[in-house]
Amino acid sequence: MHDATGFKQRVDTYLRRLADEEEAELLRLSGELVPLCVQLRRSLTSGKRLRAAFLYWGWRASGQPDCDGVIKAAAAMELVHAAACTHDDIIDDSRLRHGLPTAHVAFADGGVRMGGTAVEQPGGIRQDRCAGLAMMLGDLLMGYAGKVFATCGLPGAYVARTVPLWSALLRETIAGEFLEVLRTGNAVPGVAESLEVARYKTAKYTVERPLHLGATLGGASRDVLAAFTAYGLPLGEAFQLRDDLLGTFGDPARTGKSNLDDLRDRKPTALLALTVSLLTPEDGRLLTKTLAGPRLDESGAALVRELMEHSGARRRVEDMIEERIARARAALDSVALPADARAALGALATSAADRTL
Amino acid sequence: MHDATGFKQRVDTYLRRLADEEEAELLRLSGELVPLCVQLRRSLTSGKRLRAAFLYWGWRASGQPDCDGVIKAAAAMELVHAAACTHDDIIDDSRLRHGLPTAHVAFADGGVRMGGTAVEQPGGIRQDRCAGLAMMLGDLLMGYAGKVFATCGLPGAYVARTVPLWSALLRETIAGEFLEVLRTGNAVPGVAESLEVARYKTAKYTVERPLHLGATLGGASRDVLAAFTAYGLPLGEAFQLRDDLLGTFGDPARTGKSNLDDLRDRKPTALLALTVSLLTPEDGRLLTKTLAGPRLDESGAALVRELMEHSGARRRVEDMIEERIARARAALDSVALPADARAALGALATSAADRTL
Numbered sequence: 001m002h003d004a005t006g007f008k009q010r011v012d013t014y015l016r017r018l019a020d021e022e023e024a025e026l027l028r029l030s031g032e033l034v035p036l037c038v039q040l041r042r043s044l045t046s047g048k049r050l051r052a053a054f055l056y057w058g059w060r061a062s063g064q065p066d067c068d069g070v071i072k073a074a075a076a077m078e079l080v081h082a083a084a085c086t087h088d089d090i091i092d093d094s095r096l097r098h099g100l101p102t103a104h105v106a107f108a109d110g111g112v113r114m115g116g117t118a119v120e121q122p123g124g125i126r127q128d129r130c131a132g133l134a135m136m137l138g139d140l141l142m143g144y145a146g147k148v149f150a151t152c153g154l155p156g157a158y159v160a161r162t163v164p165l166w167s168a169l170l171r172e173t174i175a176g177e178f179l180e181v182l183r184t185g186n187a188v189p190g191v192a193e194s195l196e197v198a199r200y201k202t203a204k205y206t207v208e209r210p211l212h213l214g215a216t217l218g219g220a221s222r223d224v225l226a227a228f229t230a231y232g233l234p235l236g237e238a239f240q241l242r243d244d245l246l247g248t249f250g251d252p253a254r255t256g257k258s259n260l261d262d263l264r265d266r267k268p269t270a271l272l273a274l275t276v277s278l279l280t281p282e283d284g285r286l287l288t289k290t291l292a293g294p295r296l297d298e299s300g301a302a303l304v305r306e307l308m309e310h311s312g313a314r315r316r317v318e319d320m321i322e323e324r325i326a327r328a329r330a331a332l333d334s335v336a337l338p339a340d341a342r343a344a345l346g347a348l349a350t351s352a353a354d355r356t357l
Numbered sequence: 358m359h360d361a362t363g364f365k366q367r368v369d370t371y372l373r374r375l376a377d378e379e380e381a382e383l384l385r386l387s388g389e390l391v392p393l394c395v396q397l398r399r400s401l402t403s404g405k406r407l408r409a410a411f412l413y414w415g416w417r418a419s420g421q422p423d424c425d426g427v428i429k430a431a432a433a434m435e436l437v438h439a440a441a442c443t444h445d446d447i448i449d450d451s452r453l454r455h456g457l458p459t460a461h462v463a464f465a466d467g468g469v470r471m472g473g474t475a476v477e478q479p480g481g482i483r484q485d486r487c488a489g490l491a492m493m494l495g496d497l498l499m500g501y502a503g504k505v506f507a508t509c510g511l512p513g514a515y516v517a518r519t520v521p522l523w524s525a526l527l528r529e530t531i532a533g534e535f536l537e538v539l540r541t542g543n544a545v546p547g548v549a550e551s552l553e554v555a556r557y558k559t560a561k562y563t564v565e566r567p568l569h570l571g572a573t574l575g576g577a578s579r580d581v582l583a584a585f586t587a588y589g590l591p592l593g594e595a596f597q598l599r600d601d602l603l604g605t606f607g608d609p610a611r612t613g614k615s616n617l618d619d620l621r622d623r624k625p626t627a628l629l630a631l632t633v634s635l636l637t638p639e640d641g642r643l644l645t646k647t648l649a650g651p652r653l654d655e656s657g658a659a660l661v662r663e664l665m666e667h668s669g670a671r672r673r674v675e676d677m678i679e680e681r682i683a684r685a686r687a688a689l690d691s692v693a694l695p696a697d698a699r700a701a702l703g704a705l706a707t708s709a710a711d712r713t714l
Contacts, residue, residue: 022528029532029557036535087496091489129538132448135492136531136538139444142496143527146503150520156513163507170500171379174493175386178393181486200386 007056007071008049014075015044018144035125039103039137043082046098051077051210053348054232058214061224061341072152073217077210079145084173084205086138090131091181092261099256104134158217165216169209176201183268191277194270195237202243203236207352223335230331231345234324239352241321244269245314246356248305254356263304264296270320275313283307325353364413364428365406371432372401375501392482396460396494400439403455408434408567410705411589415571418581418698429509430574434567436502441530441562443495447488448538449618456613461491515574522573526566533558540625548634551627552594559600560593564709580692587688588702591681596709598678601626602671603713605662611713620661621653627677632670640664682710 023037052074059070088094089102096102101109107130125133149166150159180197183189211228246255247262248271262269279287287307290300308314328349332342380394409431416427445451446459453459458466464487482490506523507516537554540546568585603612604619605628619626636644644664647657665671685706689699 025528026532029529030536030553032536032539033532036531083496087492090492091486125539126542129448129541131488132538133535135444135447136534138496139440139499140527140531142499143524147520147524150507150517156517160507160513163504167500167504170497171382172386174393174497175383175390177493178490179387179389181489182389182482184486185483196387 007053007066007074010071011049011052011075011078012045014071015078018075018148019044022144035107036133036137036140039106039134040140042100042106043086043103043137043141044079046100047078047081049074049078050348050352051081051206053344054207054210055214057341057344057348058211058216058220058228059218060214061211061228061337061345062215062218062220063338064218067154069152069154070214070217072148073154073214076145076149076152077213079141079148080169083138083141083145086134086141088177090134090138091177092265094257094261096252096257102134103137104130107133154217158219162213162216165209165213169205169213172200172209173205176205180268185266188266188272188276189268191270191273194268194273197268198237198240198270199233202240203233205236206239207236208232224337227331227335227337230334231328231349234331235328235349235352238321238324238328241270241317241324242353242355244271245317248301248308249314250356260296260298260301263291263301266291271308271313271317274316275308275311278311278313278316279307283311321353325349364410364423364431367428368406368409368432368435369402371428372435375432375505376401379501392464393490393494393497396463396491397497399457399463400443400460400494400498401436403457404435404438406431406435407705407709408438408563410701411564411567412571414698414701414705415568415573415577415585416575417571418568418585418694418702419572419575419577420695421575424511426509426511427571427574429505430511430571433502433506433509434570436498436505437526440495440498440502443491443498445534447491447495448534449622451614451618453609453614459491460494461487464490511574515576519570519573522566522570526562526570529557529566530562533562537625542623545623545629545633546625548627548630551625551630554625555594555597555627556590559597560590562593563596564593565589581694584688584692584694587691588685588706591688592685592706592709595678595681595685598627598674598681599710599712601628602674605658605665606671607713617653617655617658620648620658623648628665628670628674631673632665632668635668635670635673636664640668678710682706 019041022040026033026037026040055074055077056070059073060066064070085097086103089097090104093104094102095105100106107125108127149162152159176197176199180201183193183197208229209232211232212225215224215228244262244267246259247257247267247269248259250257250259252259261267266272275287276284287304290296290303293300296304329346332345332349337345376398379397383390383394383397412431412434413427416430417423421427442454443460446454447461450461451459452462457463464482465484506519509516533554533556537558540550540554565586566589568589569582572581572585601619601624603616604614604624604626605616607614607616609616618624623629632644633641644661647653647660650657653661686703689702689706694702
């Protein structure tokens with residue numbers, strides 16, 4: 001539904017062309033940069049383009065027409081996301097994303113493929129250096145984001161008024177990540193603290209700010225911006241809560257990522273916080289003991305999943321998602337919007353909450 | 358000399374004000390972000406402001422007057438550098454910069470000071486997470502760079518024409534870092550490969566591109582840009598060669614950084630490459646054996662320094678620096694420049710090459 005204009009394909013096409021151009025530029029500097037190019041392309045050619053969709057519909061909701069400029073601006077948002085994912089995967093030491101090895105894991109693999117040809121790393125890349133290489137890939141992606149947004153072709157005055165929003169997006173996202181890292185692996189925080197992290201790290205970053213960026217580019221009214229906050233924060237929290245469920249109960253073959261990592265790291269999710277608060281003291285001790293072990297295995301994870309189910313926490317998280325989606329939908333009804341934008345944002349709310357990957 | 362206009366102090370003042378503002382914004386999000394604020398301030402309140410100076414004099418060389426806008430643009434260049442240093446220190450696991458613990462080391466310290474007050478981390482920050490926190494600090498600094506440059510106050514058309522240069526700067530710097538990481542710890546590369554890394558990682562990044570940024574903002578002619586390449590590349594190489602010497606022969610009490618790290622990591626410096634090429638086979642084997650050990654100690658480092666001295670490599674590197682400074686100076690004479698810019702760039706060439714920190 002939100003892809004009625006084929007805009008996802010247009011974002012993908014633009015990013016593929018960017019990968020072509022940047023690969024040529026990098027290889028002009030040195031043929032040894034092949035592994036960087038391979039990972040760069042991977043980073044640019046997958047993703048749901050959800051943040052791009054919110055930016056796009058923020059623009060359309062402000063009454064602006066479809067155009068190439070907004071596609072490029074939306075692509076810049078995806079570049080920010082590609083950079084953030086690359087750095088996030090290093091922090092979490094995640095092994096898989098979209099079913100493929102993450103950048104720092106791929107660099108450590110010692111050989112990469114470009115086109116159909118295997119390219120060997122002379123001597124292999126030292127394991128302890130691969131996170132550094134992936135960090136640089138993320139830095140490069142973030143730089144592309146700045147370039148693409150600055151040259152998207154929309155009027156300079158439109159672009160200029162988004163500067164404070166980009167600052168806010170970055171500050172909030174990093175604050176959320178920072179708080180999550182501080183709290184990960186420590187005593188399980190309460191549900192409120194978990195939702196605080198989710199608000200900064202996901203709700204503002206994934207939904208509210210991309211909508212604000214598009215709407216501010218388009219010159220939307222304060223009412224529209226306020227409605228996008230009222231829609232974006234609950235929807236974004238729902239998105240994170242769904243992500244938490246998929247990160248523990250999801251099928252890796254469908255989600256393309258591990259369903260053990262969150263538990264192993266004792267990620268301070270609302271799901272875990274709720275489980276702790278709902279268990280009997282005895283089951284609580286069992287949970288703590290299971291999670292405290294040196295490296296959680298499949299049978300330990302199965303036990304934790306059982307406790308999450310049996311305590312009613314999983315069901316409660318589903319209820320929280322439903323309640324938040326309803327609030328997001330109600331916010332859409334509180335403001336005048338073009339019919340196609342309203343329909344697309346309604347569909348995005350459904351798909352974000354019901355997704356299986 | 359290059360600070361005739363007191364511009365370093367103006368850059369420092371601007372960055373201190375930015376730290377104040379950003380600290381207030383971050384603490385409004387959460388009081389737990391104190392450690393991030395402390396490191397942010399440290400990152401913004403030290404440095405020689407060399408890259409800012411080149412940007413500033415690139416602008417002045419194009420015939421433009423001193424103004425607040427160019428100070429902000431120069432401050433943006435320093436923010437890029439602060440971000441790059443933070444990420445570089447993670448990759449190299451450097452412990453000290455400007456005599457203070459680097460960000461990832463400071464986060465691991467478990468307690469930080471803000472104002473005069475010690476702030477304890479609740480539970481301490483997990484050691485394996487500190488690199489991630491420092492990575493985010495770098496991301497935040499890079500984001501500030503974009504904001505400060507975009508809002509520097511110079512005409513939008515001036516700012517817009519620098520976009521391809523920022524892309525080039527980022528691409529070249531990351532290419533240089535990437536090549537250095539690929540080559541670090543492996544077989545010692547030749548002098549030419551070492552200088553290739555130095556060209557991308559230092560010469561273009563530290564001298565040529567900041568000059569180009571200032572000159573392009575100011576609307577300089579192609580001749581001026583070409584002269585800045587002819588001046589910047591040898592000067593930047595000289596800067597790196599001096600850095601290599603200080604990284605091995607420098608006094609940590611003066612340089613504010615370790616004089617063991619480069620050797621321990623077997624950094625592929627021209628100094629090391631030259632030493633290998635000049636030693637007798639017997640001494641060469643001794644060098645290889647000493648560097649190959651699990652963790653080089655002070656006596657091992659003293660032996661390597663002795664071999665670098667005795668082979669004549671240290672002297673050769675000094676000669677290479679001198680020859681490059683002469684070429685840089687000659688390039689300045691090849692083009693018409695305002696007298697104050699010419700004098701400042703001449704003084705910068707001297708101070709970059711002769712520096713002791």
